[in-house]
Amino acid sequence: MDGSFELWNIESGNIIGSFATASEALAVVRHLLDAYGDSYASELTLGRRDGDSPATIVGEGDELIAMIERPPAEAERDPVTATRVG
Amino acid sequence: MGIATRLPWGLEVARGEEAGRVRTGPAAEHVAGLRPLARNLPRREPAATVGSQATPLLAGWAESAPLTLLAGSDAIALRYNRLSSHQAGAHDMLVATTGEDAKPMARAFYRIARTNPPTHRDFLSNQARQREPRPGSPDELRQVWDGLSVHETEAQSRRQAREFPRLGSYIAEMRIPDQPAGPIRWQRTFSRNPGHYTLWGDPDELLAFVVSIVPVRE
Numbered sequence: 001m002d003g004s005f006e007l008w009n010i011e012s013g014n015i016i017g018s019f020a021t022a023s024e025a026l027a028v029v030r031h032l033l034d035a036y037g038d039s040y041a042s043e044l045t046l047g048r049r050d051g052d053s054p055a056t057i058v059g060e061g062d063e064l065i066a067m068i069e070r071p072p073a074e075a076e077r078d079p080v081t082a083t084r085v086g
Numbered sequence: 087m088g089i090a091t092r093l094p095w096g097l098e099v100a101r102g103e104e105a106g107r108v109r110t111g112p113a114a115e116h117v118a119g120l121r122p123l124a125r126n127l128p129r130r131e132p133a134a135t136v137g138s139q140a141t142p143l144l145a146g147w148a149e150s151a152p153l154t155l156l157a158g159s160d161a162i163a164l165r166y167n168r169l170s171s172h173q174a175g176a177h178d179m180l181v182a183t184t185g186e187d188a189k190p191m192a193r194a195f196y197r198i199a200r201t202n203p204p205t206h207r208d209f210l211s212n213q214a215r216q217r218e219p220r221p222g223s224p225d226e227l228r229q230v231w232d233g234l235s236v237h238e239t240e241a242q243s244r245r246q247a248r249e250f251p252r253l254g255s256y257i258a259e260m261r262i263p264d265q266p267a268g269p270i271r272w273q274r275t276f277s278r279n280p281g282h283y284t285l286w287g288d289p290d291e292l293l294a295f296v297v298s299i300v301p302v303r304e
Contacts, residue, residue, distance in 0.1 A: 004278040010252040012212050013198050014235045017226050018276040028224060035220040045250055049278060055249040 003050040005058065011043040022046075022058065022067075030068045041065050192261040195236040195272070195283060196243035197292075198254040202299050208258070209234060209289040230275060230284045234292060236260070238281035240300070246279075247302040255302050260295040270295070 005025040007016040016032075019025040025046055033040055045060040046067075059067050199208040213219065213232040223231070237243040243257045262270050262285075270287035285292060 006276070006279060008235075008250055008253065009212055010250060012210055012215050013200070013208065013253050014212055014233070015230065015276055015279065015282065016212070017224065017230075018278055028227060031220075031223065035223075036217060045252060047250060054245070057250070060252070 003048060006047045006049055006055065008045045008047070009043050010045045010060070016044075022048075026064070026068045029064050033065070033068070038065060193264045193272070195238065195260045195262060195285060196240045197234065197236045197258045197260060197296075198243055198247045198302075199256040199258045199299060200254040202256045202301075204256065204258045204293060204296055204299060206289050206293055208254070209292040211286075211289075214289060233275075233284035233286045236272075236283050236285050238283060242281035244302055256299050257302060258296045258299045260292065261297050262295050 003020075005019045005022050007019070007025050007028060008014070009016055017025065017028055019028070029041070029044060029046070032044070041064050042061045044064055046058045046064060047055040048058050049055040197204075197208065201208065211232045211234055217231075219228050219231045237246060240257055240259065247253050247255070247257065262268070262272075269291050270285055272283050272285045274282070275284040276282045
């Protein structure tokens with residue numbers, strides 16, 4: 001299945017990137033938070049797109065901070081569950 | 087709707103029943119006192135208000151903000167018609183028409199917006215929001231950091247807005263003159279996102295090309 005992870009800035013309404021894995025997307029989230037501070041997470045939403053199926057939200061805001069603090073492999077294996085953390 | 091747009095072509099037009107001609111050219115010349123009459127009329131469909139064999143592209147009431155015409159060929163004619171007194175407002179009306187040889191000159195894109203009418207804020211890139219890319223940023227991020235996410239069709243934008251509800255509750259249709267050296271450029275980006283394009287241009291220029299806006303949930 002041709003899945004991907006999309007990272008959006010929902011405040012600006014612009015996509016930031018599309019990634020093959022959650023690990024890659026979370027690495028960019030980490031980069032952005034390092035650059036602009038943790039409060040920047042409130043502007044971010046990470047979604048997962050699988051083929052023609054509707055995209056689902058993997059995490060947003062503080063959920064993303066929790067996700068980058070977890071081992072990336074864990075987040076990638078079970079990204080949807082990660083949205084329930086916190 | 088009161089969306090302030092503008093006419094990016096030079097004009098020669100006379101009031102009354104006289105028709106004028108639109109010249110293509112780099113200079114923007116605003117037509118004061120117009121606002122969109124309705125959503126852009128379908129091309130090659132006669133307007134009921136004009137007894138012309140030409141094809142209207144867009145019509146506007148006189149009295150409010152400038153109006154964007156959706157084509158830029160020199161085959162376009164402008165016509166002012168005085169509406170009859172029983173019609174609302176009885177203002178002068180401007181109708182843009184094309185002849186048989188007119189070419190489509192505008193490209194449609196759809197942008198998710200937060201407000202109706204959309205504002206300058208709805209057309210800001212990440213960079214324009216005072217977020218400069220930092221050293222070490224991935225190339226893919228840098229390529230679109232100063233651009234704007236749009237889709238090729240309204241349906242694609244609607245789907246995106248439903249998938250990511252916090253993006254906004256409205257979809258703004260933009261008609262951008264297809265000019266190679268124009269102020270707006272675009273590129274198909276993020277191929278796994280159906281119909282996603284990135285636009286680059288000044289936020290106010292982009293806002294000026296909005297011709298209609300609809301709610302995500304109709």
